[in-house]
Amino acid sequence: MKSDFKFSNLLGTVYRQGNIVFSDDGKQLISPVGNRVSVFDLINNKSFTFEYEHRKNIATLDLNKQGTLLLSVDEDGRAILVNFKSRNVLHHFNFKDKCYQVKFSPDGKLFALATGRFLQIWKTPEVNQDRQFAPFVRYRIHAGHFQDILSLTWSPDSRFIISTSKDLTAKIWSIDSDEKDLASTTFAGHKDYVMGAFFSADQENIYTVSKDGALFIWEYSQKRNEGDEEDNEDEVDISKYSWRIAKKHFFYTGQIKVKCVTFHSKSNMLVVGFSNGEFRLYELPEFTLIQQLSMGQNPVNAVTINESGEWLGFGSSKLGQLLVYEWQSESYILKQQGHFDATNSLTYSPDGSRVVTAAEDGKIKVWDVASGFCLATFDEHTSSVTQVQFAKKGQVLFSSSIDGTVRAWDLIRYRNFRVFTAAERISFNSLAVDPSGEVVCAGSLDSFDIHVWSVQTGQLLDTLSGHEGPISALAFSQENSVLASASWDKTIRIWSIFGRSQQVEPIEVYSDVLALAIKPDGTSVAVSTLKGQITIFDIQEGKQIGNIDCRRDIISGRNLEDRFTAKNSERSKFFTTINYSFDGLAIVAGGNNNSICLYDVPNEVLLRRFIVSKNMTLNGTLEFLNSSKMTEAGSLDLIDEDGENSDLEDRIDNTLPGSRRGGDLSTRKLRPEVRVTSVEFSPTATAFAAASTEGLLIYSVDDSIFFDPFDLDVDVTPQSTIEALEGKEYLNALVMSFRLNEEYLVNKVYETIPLSEISLVANGVPVVYLTKLLTFIGNFALESQHVEFNLIWIKNILSAHGNYINLHKNIFVTPMRAIQRFIGRIAKEVTTLSMENKYTYRFLTSTDGTVVQDDEEVENLSNDEDTADEEDAVLQSDEDDEEGWVGFEGKDNKLPLENEDESSDEELI
Incomplete structure (x- = not known):
């Protein structure tokens, strides 16, 4: 079992606060997600999150014109400089004040920073003539505003800066000292507050937008008196010129305020976001309304526009929503939204390509692991969803909820096709699905019984009684279909649901059981207890075979309201969720603390410990509190200062006092606590996921090693490999490329081998290289256009080495999952393609292209058409039955019958 896991991505949340930025080519959107930064590739449909963390949530960020340096600043003014290309942190710096905005100049030489009421201008970090890296060198500082600066804008030629402030004014500043008088x-x-000020493309006009919906157009003109005559001199007297208001326009929004604004000088387009979720597009200077749309009921907090002016990016903090809109075609390029509330559970699909999360907001979201995007959202549950679980084939998902229902979801048609309920309304908190998909079980804290339903009929089959306390966890074995249940009565029970006898003996645990996991081979069960122990029992004998003491491994932080130290805290010295790895040699565990622990089961030792978050705005991330903030009334951070804010919307607090969970970070007395609600290993064995307060954290094995030779000797070189390939020694060339482990070389040899030789080469591949070959094909085939070529390789390898692969399943789990993911994706694309082009195919096959010349030919043709019509009628009736779920209406404009859907669902399960 590999233990070199590293943070790879953050799912489940796409935007938290601050500004969003497009890259210069307009293909990538950079969004602050709490104290991390996520990047969404809009062309290749992928996303990634930088590994570094800030100490607090990010307030502002910017990317330079060259796309090489990313500068992000948190709420306390602590900045991190990152190489955007290599994703390496270059430097840390503290500006020692709250920063509202940071902007790189268009020429890339400087960047401006709004810290409080001061405008600071710094030189862009670069390597100087002495080959010394100069991180932060301050160029100039300006003080002229009386209140905090809200926004900054550079002129296109990088000579001037306009700053807007809460003091109801905007000021223009010059970079060059010689032009100071020109720009004062x-x-x-x-x-009201000036939210933004912008230069026109020719820099002859300046546009300022205020919070109350007023737009002023300023122009640089000469003041004329009635007695003055026009100057005919060539030289212009600048002293007679000044900036004056040329026009005034108003949005007429009433009580609705402007929250964000941006301007694209090349197309003269102004984009404004309002506090009611509405955004508008205007063309300046005529102030022509182009479009008016809404992205919801919550304020639009951030807006940006790409270099070409085609895509608009919007961010909303309340719901964590991110939107990329193409205004010319009126279509969405990206529309993503995280969970509004805390995540309760997660599960991987059997092929490891998707992760499903369930949350307190009653929604279930399906996330694609490769791209990081949400594929679907289910919101039929009326209350918090407590657990989700896949059936073995991965086409059906089950979920339990506090609303008293267990639901089954079809992940091919994306709909809810079964609802399971008990005889009385109880809240379900745990769920288990039989590997065959025939039976689903659920437990509750209200009742001490386990409810068993038939998935085919939806009826309640049995109620398993025996526990004397609330059911805390359920799990099915993947091998022998036995059910393990854990309870607060300090026992676990093993049920043989499909056996004749339901008599079971309880296994004493000596402490309340919080979580349970069954080993994949079904021989043992592991439980996490309130005493901070992970205890392992043999299922057949009912005896304890192992015990791991976890109390010393758990990092429990100190909450702001705690009167005791973290060392003396008993609140979080246990794990609430555990999961076995695919080989049963490791257990990953998490709980209401700041640590995720990976344990080696045979040796009962800690392999790795991962820190969930370093975000100081969450409770429980700090082991020691700052003594300078401690008073007799408690910590200063707990004092409500919202009433002192100058804005009405900032003073109003609509949150629930004492709330410990939720996506809203402005809770009045208690901050959100750092915790892990669910952990699970990926079926591919190369990653595991953890549902935390910050979102869905993905940790994966780092495979980004460029040169990793295997069984190498002096004779194996890239040149000799190419020579063997040219000499038609295909097997030797393939083996040598894998021994060098150079991806470009493996790719070249793989694609050069002719079709007639694939069978012979596949038979001769040594078993040592089988895992490498299958892994390469699985990863390469997803992006390759040679579908049939890859399938022929897979077929010949499985035909030649199928028995060996079957006998060594534990070695081939990861490559076979990659092959399965490729085949599943290809099958879906081929099916979709055939469905979209079936009428074109039928037309092309029904016309033979002959020209009718005599009556006999006409008669034969008509007979053939009659036969074809009859066949088409049969085909059409079959297709209507098959496609009824999509929403197509039949000939009588009626939807498909319910029993037709049920029969198809039974086949699906």
């Missing part, structure tokens, strides 16, 4: 102007006249 204050733009006053607005009656």
Whole structure:
């Protein structure tokens, strides 16, 4: 079992607060997600999250024009400089004040920073002539505003900066000292905060937008008196020129306020986001309304526009929503939203390509692991969803909820096709699905019984009684279909549901059981207890065979309201969720603390410990509190200062006092606590996922080693490999490329081998290289256009080495999952393609292209058409039955019957 897991991605949340930025080519969108930064590739449909973390949530970030340096600043003014290409952290710096915005100049030489009421200008970090890296060198600092600066805008030629402030004014600043007199102007006249100010493309006009919905257009003109005559001199007297208001426009939004604004100078397009979720597009300077749309009921907190002016990016903090909109075609490029509330459970699909999460907001989301995007959202549950579980084939998903229902979801048609309920309304908190998909079981904290339903009929088959306390966890064995249940009565029970006798003997655990996991081979069961122990029992004998003491391994932080130290805390010294690896040699565990622990089961030792979050805005991330903030009334951080804010919407607090969970970070007395609600290993054995307060954390084995030779000797070189390939020694060339482990070389040899030789080469591949070959094909085939070529390789390898692979399943789990993912994706694409082109195919096959010349030919043709029509009628009736679920209406404009759906669901299960 590999233990070199590293953080690889963050799913489940796409935007938290701050500004969002497009890359210069417009293909990538950079979004702050709490104290991390996520990047969404809009062209290749992928996303990744930087590994580094800030100490608090990110307030602002920016990417330079060259796309090489990313600068992010958190709420306390601590900045991290990152190489955007290599994703390496270059430098840490503290600006020692709250930063509202950071902007790189268009020429990339400087960046401006709004810290409080000061405008700071810094030189862009670079390597100087002495080959010394100069991280942060301050160029100039300006003080002129009386309140905090809200936004910054550079002129296109990088000579001037406009800053807007809460003091109802905007100011223009010059970078060059010689032009100081030219740019010493204050733009006053607005009656509310100035949210943004922008230069026109020719820099002749300046546009300022205020919070109350007013747009002022300023132009640089000469003040004329009635007695003045026009100057005919060639030289212009600059002293007679000044910035003046040329026009005033208003959005007329009433009580609705402007939350964010941006301007694209090349197309003269102004984009404005409002507090009611509405956004508008205007063309300046005519102030022509182009479009007016809404992205929900919550405020639009961030807006940006790409370099070409085609895509608009919007962010909403309340729901954690991210939107990329193409305004010309009026279509969405990206529309993602995380869970509104805390995540309760997660599960991997059997092929490891998708992760499903369930949350307190009653929604279930399906996430694609490769791209990081949400594929579907189910919201039929009326209350918190407590657990989700896949059937073995991966086409059906089951979920339990506090609303008293267990639901079955079809992941091919994306709909709910079964609802299971008990005789009385009870809240279900645990769920288990039989590997065959025939039976689903659920437990509750209200009742001490386990409810068993038939998936085919939806009827309640049995109620398993025996526990004397609430059911805390359920799990089915993947091999022998026995059910293990854990309870607060300090016992676990093993049920043989399909056996004749339901008599079971309880296994004493001596402490309340919080979580349970069955070993994949079904021989043992592991439980996590309230005493901080992970105890392992043999299922057949009912005896304890192992015990891991976890108390010393758990990092429990100190909450702000704690009167005791973290060392003396008993609150979180246990795990609430555990999961076995595919080979049963490791257990990953998490709980209401700041640590995820990976244990070696045979030796009962800790392999790795992962820190969930370093975000100081969460409770429980700090082991020691700052003594300077401690008073007799408690920590200063707990004092409610919202009433002192200058804005009405900032003073109003609509949150529930004392709430310990939720996506809203502005809770009044208690902050969200760092915790892990669910962990699970991926079936591919190369990753595991953890549902935490920060989102869905994905940890994977780092495979990004460029040169990793295997069984190498002096004679094996890239040149000799190419020579063997040219000499038609295909098997030798393939083996040598794998021994060098150079991806480009393996790719070249693999694609050069002719079709007639594939069978012979596949038979001769040594078993040592089988895992490498299958892994390569599985990863390569997903992006390759040679579908049939890859399938022929897979067929010949499985035909030649199928018995060996079957006998060594534990070695080939990862490559076979990769092959399965490729075949599943290809099958889906081929099916979709055939469905979309079936009428074209039928037309092309029904016309033979002959020209009718005599009556005999006409008669034969008509007979053939009659026969074809009859066949088409049969085909059409079959297709109507097959496609009824999609929503197509039949000939009588009626939807398909319910029993037709049920029969198809039974086949699916």
